[in-house]
Amino acid sequence: MRILILGGTGFVGRAVADLAVARGDTVTVFNRGRRSPVGGVHVLTGDRTAPGGLDALRTGEWDAVVDTWSADGQVVGAAAGLLRGRAGHFSYMSSRSVYRFDDDDHQPGLDETSPLVSVEDPDYAGHKLRGEHGAQTFDGPVLLARAGLILGPHEDVGRLPWWLHRLRRGGPTLAPGPHDLPLQYIDARDLAAFLLHAAATGLQGPVNTVSRSGHTTMGEFLTVATEVTGGRAQLRWTDPATILAAGIEPWIQLPVWLPPGPLHNMLHCGDVSRAHAAGLRCRPITETIADTWAWLPDQPPQRTDRPTLGLDPHREAHVLAQ
Structure with a gap:
């Protein structure tokens, strides 16, 4: 296939470029040129937010x-x-953040x-929804x-990287419970494979592209990450009420984790039957963490453009001491 990636050097875009090149596709990436591209791609440079920034895309055809x-x-x-009129299929990387959240009934x-x-x-959420509307101006599928939560190599948001560095540091470590709390996420490489498969099959419309809920749990996630980083951390499983009472912010100060409740239901318990029926496959968490x-x-x-993540060590120690 002839693939055009708008981006192509960051997290998900890089995973798409890597896989497409490995498959033998002809790959073009269009971006501002701030990061090194994947080997084997054709590079077009432009700033799509500037006047005339899309000029490099005025010619060319892609599948x-x-x-x-x-x-x-x-x-x-x-x-x-x-x-x-110059491409056969358009995939826009949106987000489950576009769903309306009601704290009282989710x-x-x-x-x-x-x-x-x-x-x-x-x-x-509004940016993503407006992006969805904008994508609809394309005249094909x-x-x-x-x-939702995207993990894997080249992550530049910092969620899994923060946990890996923290667990490598070792010692008593605040582990947010419950241990069997289900998580829902996707490895960027599995997302890339799905996007390329969707393009080849003409899949269209909205699709929730994450694993099934409980593909892993908070317990497995932190246990595997502890083992992979050398087994130095001593996980101290802590009740969500204790964490929230200490003023610790879920998702930001303890990345990935949300306490049981409406927001957790939204981010970690969604229906993904359409994606899996269409061919989405998700690798085990062990592989994502190790890689x-x-x-x-x-x-x-x-x-x-994202907040700095992680829990201050002194604050963590204070909560554990109590």
């Missing part, structure tokens, strides 16, 4: 386009419109028909890949 843009959704529409099983946030939402640790540099890349 499939993958757009990983995560900021202002208006630029997605500009690219999709420009590529009308049960497990959220699917692609669930209510969405307002298109006027000024935050990340459009896949809206609504991912991320093998890749992980001393100072992993950190996106500047």
